[in-house]
Amino acid sequence: MTGERDVTDAVAQAKRLREQARASGLRFEAYLPPDLAVWLIDLIERGVFSDPGEAVFVMLTEQHDLEPHADLRQEILRRSCQAAMDDPRPRIPHDEVKAWLRRLVETPRAEPAVWRKSGR
Numbered sequence: 001m002t003g004e005r006d007v008t009d010a011v012a013q014a015k016r017l018r019e020q021a022r023a024s025g026l027r028f029e030a031y032l033p034p035d036l037a038v039w040l041i042d043l044i045e046r047g048v049f050s051d052p053g054e055a056v057f058v059m060l061t062e063q064h065d066l067e068p069h070a071d072l073r074q075e076i077l078r079r080s081c082q083a084a085m086d087d088p089r090p091r092i093p094h095d096e097v098k099a100w101l102r103r104l105v106e107t108p109r110a111e112p113a114v115w116r117k118s119g120r
Contacts, residue, residue: 030056031112052115 032040040055049055066073
């Protein structure tokens with residue numbers, strides 16, 4: 001979880017980087033959990049994106065373009081929630097989900113795959 005100090009440090013770093021980012025952009029690392037990582041790799045294999053950086057650029061641009069349209073964002077959220085409620089698979093009991101999440105957090109993870117741009 002993100003602590004108060006982490007948030008304070010992130011805000012301070014954002015303030016320090018603002019002008020440089022305005023002038024020349026921002027480069028950063030991102031971690032994707034396995035399900036999202038495989039989904040993104042599938043999109044790259046299908047030729048939708050050339051690499052993860054392009055995917056992040058396109059998806060953040062779409063998010064940026066949707067930001068002023070609260071009604072559309074609310075509708076997307078409503079549809080996502082409705083799809084989850086309409087899911088025909090059996091429900092998972094709360095205690096079972098809590099135990100699964102606890103194991104997930106406590107289990108050491110393997111080193112994640114790292115995408116390297118060609119020519120680097």
